[in-house]
Amino acid sequence: MNAIAKLRPGYRPGYAHVREFYTSPDIYESDIRDYWNRSWIWVGHQSQLKKPGDFITFDYGPESVIIARDRDSGIGAFQNVCRHRGSRLCLEASGNTRVFSCPYHAWTYELTGQLRRAREMGEGFDPADYGLLSLHLRNFEGLLFVCAGDEPPEIDEGLRRLRPLVAPFDLGKTRIAHTATYPVPANWKLAIENYMECYHCGPAHLEFARSHSIKDPAHMNAGLVDKLEARSRAAGVPTGEVTRNDPGAATLFLRRYPLFEGYDTGSRTGAPLAPLLGGLSGFDGGATDMQIGILNNFLIYADHMIGYRFVPTALQETRIEVVWFVREDAEAGRDYDHGDLTWLWHATSLDDERIIRHNQQGVNSHHFVPGPLSEMEWGIAAFYDDYLSVSADQIR
Structure with a gap:
């Protein structure tokens, strides 16, 4: 019987997964064969x-x-x-x-x-x-995606929906300014789950929480969104939203949300970090979360973009990769300072390594019992649904 099939009867929707989900060698083998090899x-x-x-x-x-x-x-x-x-x-x-x-x-x-x-x-x-x-x-706006499966999840219709909301940033005319790797002794699914929710952002990411309103739904609903939409229109930044979780298709998500007042971008002081991307005419004080397939996550500010990957290297070894993009003609030392550009997400990724490592240590305990997910952890539930649907296809 497929290793994942053995776990399915014990899974409770709305709760975290069981210990074996993150500790079983058989599950890990299936993760690569049946999930990664068939995902974008x-x-x-x-x-x-x-x-x-x-x-x-x-x-x-x-x-x-x-x-x-x-x-x-x-x-x-x-x-x-x-x-x-x-x-x-x-x-x-x-x-x-x-x-x-x-x-x-x-x-x-x-x-x-x-x-x-x-x-x-x-x-x-x-x-x-x-x-x-x-x-x-x-090739989507310069970003390259591959799938090894014979029949990959449908993605073209989703990319068509995303394109007008991404086009003004002109990501095809960016370049990689820096790449950093943060090895973490944990199963890759714990790393993905950590990125899929901001329930932890307030207590665990002090630098991030100073500038990003997504840490707390109350801030998101306190008039910041309406103010952002007006600024975004003036700067030429689209504010539409895309959410797709259709069976057999690549999961897609895109939403722009406000930074706190005084922050033009994701920087230490709130000041701009690099030349504006694409054809933008100004800073709107927002950030665009974009997910193209569960495994691929991006955060687009007006002047730079961050790409995140959580790559399995062994059962409890994951390579967190963070990639910083700037406009293709931007030069370090002239148009941006390398240390300022990378400061926030370097600090945040060090936090992530620590909390994911501790999460794995706790999950390894035979006394771990999965607890209920919070309303802010809806992204984890979406990941579970996607993972189990792909795995179920292989079981059949």
């Missing part, structure tokens, strides 16, 4: 692939994928597995190459994934049968 995963940005031959790799669990720009300027995504005897093909995180050559037996592949050369394979061997295994790929 944010793997990079088109600015990392400027020239033909540019490539990046992205790893999760035991899996690795290659994303490359070919000689016709197309972008493709492939499993980082040689079709001969399975060696990792590309060993670098990024670079530029004419071809991909296996370090084991020198099978060589074109940038399009086609097998170019395999020595001494004998009569009847057809190279056309042994190209790299390709993945589904979408």
Whole structure:
């Protein structure tokens, strides 16, 4: 019987999950095989692939994928597995190459994934049968997403709905200013759950809570939203909302919410950090939460964007990756200060590492009994629904 199927009868909607959800090796194996491999995963940005031959790799669990720009300027995504005897093909995180050559037996592949050369394979061997295994790929406003599943969750209609609400930021014309990694000794699902709720933001994120009204629903309803909408219209920032949790489709969420008075952006002092994104005409004092698939989370201010990933590396080892984006022509030292730009979300991510680590330590106890979710933890319930629906598809 599937390991997840064994847990389903004990799951109580509206409550946290049971201990085994975060501690079972069988569940973790299913997480990668049945959830991550069949979900849309944010793997990079088109600015990392400027020239033909540019490539990046992205790893999760035991899996690795290659994303490359070919000689016709197309972008493709492939499993980082040689079709001969399975060696990792590309060993670098990024670079530029004419071809991909296996370090084991020198099978060589074109940038399009086609097998170019395999020595001494004998009569009847057809190279056309042994190209790299390709993945589904979408480029949304410069953000690159891949899915390894045969039938990926439907995403195109959702991206169509998101596009007009994201277009004014012109994310395709941004670049990565900084990337930081925060290893945490915890199951990846605890890291995702932590991001999916702001119930903890007030007590656990003191710096964040000074500027972001989302920490407390009472602040969100105290006239700040109406004031934000007027400022957003004046600055050219859309304030529409998208929520989609349809079965068989990628979960999508987008909403702009107000920062507290005196904060133009997510900074230590409230002052702007970098040049305005895209075609914006001013600061509205807001932040846009955007989720494209449960696994991929972004926060867009008027002058920069943060991308968050929570990548499993082992049963209780997760790589929290935080990526800061600025306008493509912005220069460090001239247009922004690197330390000021990264201060808030570096401090917040250190908090996250600490609270997620302690969460895992408590969940490991045989005395852990799942408690009820608060009204502010509705995002966790949405994650559970998505996770269990995907897993149920595999069980059937």
